[in-house]
Amino acid sequence: MQNFIAGMPPVVRDSDLWPWGWHAEHPELFKTGWAFSVALLGILLIHEFGHYFACRAHKIRATLPWVLPAPTLSGTAGAIIQIRSRIPSRNALMDVGIYGPLAGYITSVVAVAVGFALSYQAPADAPAAIVRFSGGPLTIRLLHALLVHWDPSIPSFDRIAPHPVLVAGWIGLFITSLNLIPGGQLDGGHILYALSPRLHRVMTNLLPFLLLIAGAIFWVGWILWGLFLMIPAMRHPKVPIESGLSRSRFILGIVGILIFLLTFTATPFYDSSLMHVFHIDPFSTAG
Secondary structure, three states: OHHHHOOOOOOOOHHHHOOHHHHHHOHHHHHHHHHHHHHHHHHHHHHHHHHHHHHHHOOOOEOOOEEEEOOOOOOEEEEEOOEOOOOOOHHHHHHHHHHHHHHHHHHHHHHHHHHHHHOEEOOOOOOOOOOOEOOOOHHHHHHHHHHHHHOOOOOOHHHEEOOHHHHHHHHHHHHHHHHOOOOOOOHHHHHHHHHOHHHHHHHHHHHHHHHHHHHHHOEOHHHHHHHHHOOHHHOOOOOOOOOOOOHHHHHHHHHHHHHHHHHOOOOOEOOEOHHHHOOOOOOOOOO
């Protein structure tokens, strides 16, 4: 928030990534972080309550959402619920898988729209960011174009000083896309399993290798997700498939795939691939 007030990008120095010392020196500024914190925590909790109420509707025992704090750029490792009984059918699995990201997506879109309205044109002498958020998600591009059509004063992507609520909405869309990765026990894995258990098995085996390659070329974080999907605990539990999937749940599955396409970007942060970290240029030639 302090960088936004000064017309700077969210992260322009190392202390923005690890702000504990700065915060200890300026405790009176703690209250300025509420805009970002409430927006992001609201997105996470609404996402998880989507899962929770789907479980309740199908009489599946589940805990209330837990928010996981972490010393990361966003301050959290996300939120989870723990499912404590078997999922009885593919229809129930689809509902549990889709209603979390659907609720989170809608909330993130609202946050992005509000954030654009609160943002302003960055000054010409604003310092360069050391962590540059990609404007890649199609949802943000479409929403920005729509809002600019209504209000031409909204700044362009390359000259915007993003309000913290906009940053929270961007992170919400990013988290939604991560959850919708179609494999394992991720939300996207639940949706794919409900659509086709056989295709889920193929994708779960293939995805780790695709993500390792993506980590080398696009964003190093994909390597961690690839390794995460290799953990035996990420194997999807068996769900009765004899009852099949209803037409309405099949449509919900298509909606989940569309949300994944609208939120996914291979490069969520610029200059963050493994090749970039080790200064490898695959197109260079020896002289």
